[in-house]
Amino acid sequence: MRHLMxxxxxxxxxxxxxxxxxxxxxxxxxxxxxxxxxxxxATCFYEPSTRTRLSFESAMIRLGGQVIGFSDAGSSSAAKGxxxxxxxxxxxxxxxxxxxxxxxEGAPMVAMEKSLIPVINAGDGGHQHPTxxxxxxxxxxxxxxxxxxxxxxxxxxxxFGRTVHSxxxxxxxxxxxxxxxxxxxxxxxxxxxxxMLKNKNIPYExxxxxxxxxxxxxxxxxxxxxxxxxxxxxxYVRLKNYYILDTEKMxxxxxxxxxxxxxxRVNEISVEVDNDPxxxxxxxxxxGVYVRMALILTLLELA
Ligand code: NCD
Numbered sequence: 001m002r003h004l005m006x007x008x009x010x011x012x013x014x015x016x017x018x019x020x021x022x023x024x025x026x027x028x029x030x031x032x033x034x035x036x037x038x039x040x041x042a043t044c045f046y047e048p049s050t051r052t053r054l055s056f057e058s059a060m061i062r063l064g065g066q067v068i069g070f071s072d073a074g075s076s077s078a079a080k081g082x083x084x085x086x087x088x089x090x091x092x093x094x095x096x097x098x099x100x101x102x103x104x105e106g107a108p109m110v111a112m113e114k115s116l117i118p119v120i121n122a123g124d125g126g127h128q129h130p131t132x133x134x135x136x137x138x139x140x141x142x143x144x145x146x147x148x149x150x151x152x153x154x155x156x157x158x159x160f161g162r163t164v165h166s167x168x169x170x171x172x173x174x175x176x177x178x179x180x181x182x183x184x185x186x187x188x189x190x191x192x193x194x195x196m197l198k199n200k201n202i203p204y205e206x207x208x209x210x211x212x213x214x215x216x217x218x219x220x221x222x223x224x225x226x227x228x229x230x231x232x233x234x235x236y237v238r239l240k241n242y243y244i245l246d247t248e249k250m251x252x253x254x255x256x257x258x259x260x261x262x263x264x265r266v267n268e269i270s271v272e273v274d275n276d277p278x279x280x281x282x283x284x285x286x287x288g289v290y291v292r293m294a295l296i297l298t299l300l301e302l303a
C-alpha cells in the first residue's frame with residue numbers, strides 16, 4: 001500500500017506518469033467520471049483550508065466516488081482527546097483513502113503508520129504540502145512545457161511557508177534550476193534548505209528586493225505571510241505588506257514569466273494583476289483538482 005507524505009515519495013519517472021494522467025484527465029473528463037464508483041475518501045482536516053479540502057472532495061466526486069470527513073479539529077473527536085492513530089484506525093473501516101491536514105508537523109506520518117488505507121499528507125504545520133507541490137509542478141510543466149532550465153523566484157514568507165519548502169525539495173531533482181529567494185530578513189528560507197542546496201551545488205541567491213531580480217525570472221512564486229505561524233501579532237503586522245506585486249512591478253518582468261501562488265492571497269498580489277495573461281494562479285488551482293484525481297487513482301491502484 002502506498003501513501004503520499006512528501007513529494008519525494010514518487011520518483012521523477014512516477015511523477016511524469018502522474019502528470020500525463022492529470023493532463024489526460026483534463027482533456028477527457030468523461031472517461032474518468034466513474035473511475036472511483038463505490039469508493040469513499042475521508043478528508044480529515046484538523047486545520048482550516050478551502051482549496052485543499054475542496055479540491056480533494058471535488059477530485060473524488062469528479063471520479064464518481066464519495067466523500068466523508070471533518071473540516072476542523074473542534075468538530076472531530078480530537079476535541080475529546082482522541083489520538084490521530086486511533087482516528088485513522090477507525091477511518092480505515094469507513095473509507096478507502098484519507099487526506100489529512102494537521103497543524104503538527106509529522107501527524108499524517110503517525111497516522112500512516114497505523115492506517116489500513118492510503119493516507120495523503122494534505123499539509124502538516126510548516127513542514128510539507130506535497131499535493132500543493134504536485135499542483136505547482138503540473139502547472140509549470142503544463143504551461144511552460146518543461147520542469148527544467150529556469151530561474152524561479154520564491155517571494156514572501158519563505159520561513160513558515162510549507163508550500164515553498166515542499167516545492168524546493170521537489171525541484172532540486174530537475175536540471176538547471178536557479179533559485180532566487182526574495183524575503184525580508186525575518187522570513188528567510190530555513191538553514192536546512194540552504195545546506196541542502198549547497199550540498200547539491202545548486203545555484204541560489206537570497207535577496208531583499210523583488211524589483212531588482214524581476215527581469216531575470218521565468219517563474220515568480222508569490223506567497224502569503226503565514227499569520228497563523230507567527231508568535232506575535234506585531235511582527236506579522238510589520239511584515240504582512242512587505243511585498244505587493246502590482247502592474248508596475250509586472251512591467252519589469254519577462255513577457256512570458258508566469259506568476260504562481262498557492263492561494264489564499266491576502267495583499268501580496270494586487271487584484272489588477274489578475275488580468276495579466278502571465279497570472280497563472282487561478283489556473284494553478286484548477287490543476288490542483290486534476291493532479292489530485294490522478295493521485296487518488298494512482299494510490300487506489302485504479303490508474
Ligand atoms: C497553502 C497552505 O495551506 O500551506 N494553501 C494551499 O494549500 N493552497 C498556502 C497558504 O496557506 O498560504
